[in-house]
Amino acid sequence: MLFLIPALPFFSALVLILAGRSLNKAAVSVIACGSMGLAAAITLVLGLPFIQSGGHVIVQHLWTWMQAGSFSAGIDLRLDALSLAFVFVITFVGFLIHVYSTGYMAEDADYSRFFACMNLFVGAMLLLVLADNLLLLYFGWEGVGLCSYLLIGFWYKDPANGYAARKAFIVTRVGDTAMAIALFMLFQYTGTLQIQQILDQAPQLWAAGNSTIVLIAFLLLGGAVGKSAQLPLQTWLPDAMAGPTPVSALIHAATMVTAGVYLIARTHVLFELAPAAQTGVAVIGAVTLLLAGCSALVQTDIKRVLAYSTISQIGYMFLALGVGAWSAAIFHFVTHAFFKALLFMGAGAVIVAMHHEQDMFKMGGLRKQLPAVFWVFLIGSASLSAIPFITSGFYSKDQIVWLAWSSVHGHTFYWIAAITGAFLTAMYTFRMVFLTFYGSKVSHHTPHAPGNSMMVPLYILALCSTLAGFVELPHTMGHVTLFSDWLQHVLPAVQLQQESTALEWTSQLLAAGLTFLGIYIAWVWVIERPDGMLRFSQMPFMRWLRKLWFSGWAFDALYDEMLVHPFVRTARMNRRDMIDRIYTTLARIMEWGHNILARTQSGILRWYIMGVVLGAIVILSVLIWRVNV
């Protein structure tokens, strides 16, 4: 039954690709959402045995994909606790987003193409997380990259969307290449691409710190960084907001960008053998979460705030992976999927209500006009800012903040970065809320409230955002470890340098205090004294800083100068292609010879007679010579 989980979305994608245009909208919605719903239901059914024991594993071998000499790769699916967490999120949140899209994309002419691409994406993502060998994982990896490209450039008639789609694809391709090299090296050393076999053989083949395994781990990290939009490959995600909002919710918040997190968690044995690479993971996570947090603070487009927020939150997950807190990262992934999808879909509801206006400074006062959207958005924002006790984000993020210091690989720098990140998160999140929903009405449009198909998924996700946290409570508050115990068979538990309840309380109080401080500053900034803030931000240094942060720390300009311009310049130098010139020169020599010889064909009779005479002279001389000599 396991194979049905990825097969159903693939099948419905196929049906929609082949026959989608001739079906009416209701049929398309039923096929698309139905396959997702069925996949979610099958996940729940298959997940029941996992409740008793987290060590349960379901393996299904479908067929042998290829066999070449000693290498054989099959279509093997594996469901264990880690992949179940991901499959559950993908199918469940995916189903809600599909239902939401039936409302959001209702006016669009390319309705069936949208759902075909979305289902194809979900199928590929499920294949990625269920794969038992790295080749199938890479297949899913590339598949989600393709669907991301198709969906970002969904409204292809605008060339800017095509550019954003190409940028996303090319930047993630850089990571994919690194990952492919890692796969080659893994095969070369272990002779297999089966994940479990590699994880078993790795400790025997390489001692901890061996340079080969460090290189392999760094290459895998390169692949993860590309897909998950972390430093240095984070430039594609803000531009990917050119796609429709359900795409941003599904792909660029809940699922595809977490593929990197899944990869690192799945190959955690390799990272444990390569401490340098694991430190790299943590450092990248810490730096990225700060950079993205600063950038989110000055954005005007509501979706770009959420995009930078996603980059920042995945930085938290990377930080957790880097300090060895594997299950904390997965826990944050689950809660993040809920509240980020909720926020994106809420933003989509606002955008549609405001007739596709995305600039926050042109919104305002929507609290009174769209009350339902306001409340679900507020719940999502509270979860993102990790408001204590009542939100799931609090439990997952606080766990990461604490473990960033207390784990054996932890470091004070990571803790400081995580705490500052929490402060920034609260600030930019509530700046977004206040700009959009509070204040006086700025636009002239009358917003119309979204329909049920859009609101019901939001209500469900708001519920999940609140309740999902209670499966893992920290030591200081009841010490419930349902989630990490459940994952313990797949991912090892984090080792602490010291267990100290007092220090944990300090960390949590500081984090909570900074969160409320951030919300207060955002309040003052937007509502209370916007003019004072305006004067402050007009100072020259502030203006420069604002410009820097608005462009995402000028990475686009940097890559333009470093990579794009030299390449274009070199291509222009070779405009009259050197290699082509070899062949055209050959042709030109032939032409030159032809022109010379053509002049003998003058059509003048006497020349031809001369030719005959000369030929006769030559032959006679040869004959006489040979006879005489």
Added chain:
Amino acid sequence: MNIHPTTAGMTLAGILFVLGLISMLIRRNMIFMLLSVEIMLNAAGLAFIVASSHWAQPDGQVMFMFILSMAAAEVSVGLALILQLYHQLKSLDSDEASRMKG
């Protein structure tokens, strides 16, 4: 100087032939080209006569009669062709007949 008569005759035939050839190459008028061909034919015929007298055989003489009759036929055909060319080109310049150029 004592030149063997056969050698002298052959030399004369050779000189006549080359003269005919050069005049055919130089001249542009088609009638004169035909004349040159006649000179060449007669030179060849002279060579045959000299050879037959050298070998005291009548074969050369017979050959010369063949050449003469062939020359007559060839001249009539050649004149017919020149008339046609003149009809087309309105001139007797053989350089005008260069449509096979290139």
